[in-house]
Amino acid sequence: MGSAQNGHLIIIGSGLAGYGLAREFRKRDAQTPVTIITADGGEAYTKPMLSNALSQNKTDSDLVQKSPEQVQSELSVQIRTRANVTEIDRAAKMVTVNGQKESYDRLVLAMGADPRPTGLGDTVATVNDLDDFRVWRQKLAQPSRILLIGAGLVGCEFANDLTSAGHQVILVDPAPWPLGRLLPEPVGQALASALTGIGVSLHLGASVAELGDGKAVLKDGAVIEFDHALSAIGLIPRTALAKEAGLLVDKGIVVDGWLRSSDPSIYALGDCAQSPAGLLPFVMPLMIEARTLADVLTGTETPLRLPAMPVVVKTPCLPLAVCPPAPGAAGTWGVEGEGRDLKALFVSPDGIELGFALSGKRAAERQALAKSMPTVLD
Ligand SMILES: Cc1cc2nc3c(=O)[nH]c(=O)nc-3n(C[C@H](O)[C@H](O)[C@H](O)COP(=O)(O)OP(=O)(O)OC[C@H]3O[C@@H](n4cnc5c(N)ncnc54)[C@H](O)[C@@H]3O)c2cc1C
Structure with missing residues (x-):
């Protein structure tokens, strides 16, 4: 491991990207002071577990692999939890955290993505982090009828998981078969049969027009009664902070092959970043990004290389x-x-x-x- 090369490194975000980078960075540099600032509780966990945890009867605590205190001492970093960064002042190289200024020499944005709004009101839940999962799990103390909006990767995984956990799932999506944007029809139809086979009620080629208390009306007029509604219609990279700071933003925070944003002192990776390969909101690319960025931050300027990265869909029914x-x-x-x-x-x-x-x-x-x-x- 090398000695300190640079001043204070701040990483915003304690997801797989933020913690993954911190881990890779420390393998290469034991000295440089690192602060991780996170709006959540800072627990280290594997986010993909959120969509197969209920059927394994796991609580949010079961999903926690390490507390922030453990990560802090293992990696010799400072971690500030429940700390929201509201501004980046690029000229002064300062971030505003819970109203206070903190200075950085280099800043890494690993801020993830927000659930796409449904436009159907705030009774529709989303499960995008541990806090969401805790609240969602509490709602499901009794077997329930769940209106699940969106039959993409995460929606199909939730459909399988909720059904296996004893709930009745009504899955609605405008596509003609589940995973409509990823699968050709025969494979999509095989997935539709498998989901139906375990008891999921599929409403394909359909979308929700109105949602009231325990009742949804689909655009074709069908009425669905439910106890809880869950949306899985995709995520939008968190770019607002970067945009307000004047960084180049497209669908995500634009970075080059070395994960550098349009400001040479600011980098981005994970779900919030848009590399030359586009948006890649999956675990495998962000792990490779973490290794590449750790190299770049410690002086090895090797650009990002991404092999073909198949995604395994967590649908045990197929x-x-x-x-x-x-x-x-x-x-x-x-x-x-x-x-x-x-x-x-x-x-x-x-x-x-x-x-x-x-x-x-x-x-x-x-x-x-x-x-x-x-x-x-x-
Ligand atoms: C249910 C589900 C299942 C999935 N399954 C799979 C799978 O099977 N395989 C796969 O490859 N991928 C899967 N994914 C995608 C994968 O989990 C994500 O690509 C990955 O976890 C993103 O990590 P991240 O660190 O970029 O973002 P996040 O984990 O979202 O972390 C973002 C961090 O930034 C912090 N933050 C944001 N804004 C601020 C702010 N202003 N101030 C301070 N902190 C801030 C947050 O608190 C958080 O700590 C799944 C995703 C979901 C939701």
Whole structure:
């Protein structure tokens, strides 16, 4: 490990990106003072567990891997919890935290993403962090009817998990099959059958027009009665603070291949960042980003490289792995296999394999297949 090279490093965010970076940074630099500022409780946990914890009867405390105090002493960093950063003053190199100023030499934004608003009022829950999970779990003390809005990755995982935990799920999505943006029809239909098979009530090609107390009206006029509503319609990178500070922001906080924002003293990674590969709100890319940024911050200027990174969908009713083609890529899906055991390949007009979706027993082929997929970023 090296000695202190630079002054104070501040990391905003204690999610997998913020803590992942701190861990990687400390492997390379034991001396530089590091402060992690987080709006939440600062517990280290694996966010993907939020969508398969109920069926395993796990509480929010069960999901905590380390307290902030443990992380603080293991990594020799300062952690400020329940501390909200409200302003970045780039000229003075200061952040405002709970009304007080703190100075930085280098600043890392690892601020995650907010749930996309539903426009249906605040009775619709979202589960995007441990605090949300605690509140949501408390609501579900009794078996309940749950209106679940959104059949994307997280929505399908919640549908499987809630059903396995004894709740009755009514899943609504405008797409014609679940995971409509990621899966070709045959694999999507296999997932629809598997979800229906465990008891999920699917309303596809549908959306919620109105939501009142325990009752939703769909655009086609169908009325759904429920006890609790949960939205899983996606996330929007947290960019407001960066934008107000004058940093370049597009869909996320724009960073180059070295995770540098438009200000050379400020970096970003994880769900809030938009690298040259675009938005990649998954664990594998943020872990690679954390290693790259730790190198950059300690003087090794190796740019970000991202291999193909298949995502395993946590739907035990139908094991699934997807490696979507790049957005806008030209090509067609070809599907082989039978019943629920399917292998779909997305192939370009000149015969190059650009993506895949695997279900059932074929999901086991994901690692071998990932090797033949194009890299996401060279
Ligand atoms: C239910 C669910 C299931 C998922 N399952 C998978 C999966 O199976 N596989 C996969 O690869 N990915 C999965 N994902 C996505 C993955 O979990 C995320 O990509 C990842 O956890 C994002 O980490 P992050 O550190 O960028 O953001 P976050 O974990 O959201 O952390 C953001 C941090 O920033 C802090 N913060 C924000 N604003 C401020 C502020 N102004 N001041 C101070 N602190 C601030 C927050 O308090 C928080 O600590 C899932 C996501 C969800 C929601």
